[in-house]
Amino acid sequence: MASEKRELLYHSVCLEEGDCKGCTTCMRYCPTQAIRVQNGKAKIIREKCIDCGECVRRCPYHAKRVVSDNFYTLKSFKHNIALVAPAFCGQFSKVTNIDLILTGLKKIGFDDVFEVARGAEVITAKTKEILAEKNHEGPYISSACPAVVRLIAVKFPSLSDMVIPLTSPMEAAAQMARREAMEKTGLEDDEIGVFFISPCPAKVTAVKQPLALDKSSVSGVIPVKDVYMKLVHALKSVDKIEKLSVSGKDGIRWARSGGETEALGIKNYIAVDGIHNVIKMLEELEDEKLNNIEFIEALACTSGCTGGPLNVENEFVANSRIRNLTEHLEKGEAKGENLSLMWDKKVEYEPFSPLDTDINKALTKMQQLEEIYARLPQLDCGSCGSPSCRDFAEDIVRGKAQERDCIFRLREKIEVLAKEIEELGKMIKE
Ligand code: SF4
Ligand code: SF4
The missing domain is CATH 3.30.70.20 (Alpha-Beta Plaits)
Structure with a gap:
């Protein structure tokens, strides 16, 4: 099921x-x-x-x-808001003012802008409350990165209760943006489009099918690189920069790895970035090696959201720019009353389909898998088309691959055949 x-x-x-x-x-x-x-x-x-x-x-x-979505989707709404992630501000060279970027967005089709950093400030405050309650053993894991939340659901179900059941800064910001727009314009909720400018595909998925929410407050997701192409030209024609940025340093620093934890002011923490590093860390946590840690900030992309594959700029350059853009800012203050910040439902463990639904057949297949694996060279070379020999053995048992797809096994079989032919040849001559 x-x-x-x-x-x-x-x-x-x-x-x-x-x-x-x-x-x-x-x-x-x-x-x-x-x-x-x-x-x-x-x-x-x-x-x-x-x-x-x-x-x-x-x-x-x-x-x-x-x-993902594109600019045509904006036509479905009467009033469109660009939801700007902190990482977006690091994409532009020669820009020394966040307000210039936000003003530029109003020139390329958005009626207004809203900084996700404001949502991050609200989530920071709520996370502090949850950490203070401390209602389970071991560390809490941040739920900010949707790829990591999915990873835990698929590969580390035993850790799911450690994930803080809080909505993301993007969702908190979308709720705030909608509320403000309804007050400003008098429009109905469904007449307002809230578009997140995304650095990564996981955010697109989190909006289209949120794992822990009944429905996202975001109307659509447009990749950073698509917005960037339009915006770099528009920035040249901005003659009057509007004062639009209201976020503090604490919200904007969420763009890079370690930023969330710095905003929380926690000392006993791990900030890990890059999906393979995250997996290693979660394995250690599963092995109960990190029980003395208070908080784990885990981000799938290297360096954090600035490392997302839909960005245009090198993540280290982007992080440096964000530091420069925000050095003069105050810490920032959470302003968001009566928002719905907790998850609507628990993230369910979604295991990959078992080898067989019948337990006895599944056990037999597991034994077959082990036997096949023992025959394989265990080099994980990938030339069979599966990522490792173990995955290949599993693919064979599932009927998705054949042992001869392994070039080493094929060579062994050819050698045996060649010997048999040689023997036959000898017998014929005799
Ligand atoms: S690497 Fe590609 S296929 Fe693999 S989990 Fe990530 S998005 Fe999916
Ligand atoms: S097999 Fe190579 S070319 Fe094909 S999607 Fe993967 S990385 Fe790209």
């Missing part, structure tokens, strides 16, 4: 098959072993994918795409 449900999950990451050369790069970097390469083309196993975007970042042929 669970796997059927997971098949139905929305995914923003997809393959443009015509552009795929079957090079296996994406397969080797996918953190959840969700990719196979068969018949010269990559294939995503939907139930395993967490939309982290690692394959989008790694594919040398740009064959992995992110399905």
Whole structure:
């Protein structure tokens, strides 16, 4: 049942098959072993994918795409607001003022702007309250990164109760933006479009199919790079910069790894970034090696949201710019009354489908898997089209691959055959 449900999950990451050369790069970097390469083309196993975007970042042929919204979607609403993540402000060289970026957005089709950093300030304050309650053993894990929340649901279900059940800064900001716009314009909720400018595919998925909310307050998601292309030109024609930025340093610093924790003022914490590092850290946590830690900030992209694959700028350059843009700012103050900040529902564990629904058959298949694995070279070379020998053995048991797809096993079989033919030849001569 669970796997059927997971098949139905929305995914923003997809393959443009015509552009795929079957090079296996994406397969080797996918953190959840969700990719196979068969018949010269990559294939995503939907139930395993967490939309982290690692394959989008790694594919040398740009064959992995992110399905998102575009500027045409703005036509569906009477009043459109750009929801600006702090990471967005680090994308522009020669820009020394956040207000210039926000004013520019009003020139390319948005009626207003709202900083996600304001949502981050509200979430920071609420997180402090939750940490003070301390109602479980071990550390709390931040729920800010949707790829990490999905990763925990798919691979680390035993840690799900450690995830802080709070909505993201993006969702908090969307609620605040809507409320302000309704007051300002007198329009109804459904006449207002709130568009998040996203650095990553996981945020697209989090809006289209939120795991822990009944419905997102965000109307659509447009990638940073699409907005950037329009905005760089528009910035040249801004003659009067409006005073639009009201966020403090604490909200904006969420753009980079460690920023959330600095805003919380916690000393005993781990801030980990990059999906493979996050996995290592969660494995340690699962092994109860981190019970003395108070808080874990885990972000799927290297350096944090500035490292998202939909950005245009190098993450380290972007982080440096954000530091410069915000050095004069005050800490910032949470202003957001009566918002719905807690999750509507628990994130359910969505296991990958078992080897068999019948327990006895599943056990037999597990034994077969181990036998096949023992015969394989255990080099994890990937030339069979599966990310590791163990995954390959599992694919064989599931009927998705054949042992001869392994070049080492094939060579062994050919050697045996060659010997048999030689023996036969000798017998014929005799
Ligand atoms: S990285 Fe993956 S999607 Fe890109 S060409 Fe190679 S196999 Fe195909
Ligand atoms: S988005 Fe992430 S989990 Fe999904 S296939 Fe790509 S690398 Fe794997």
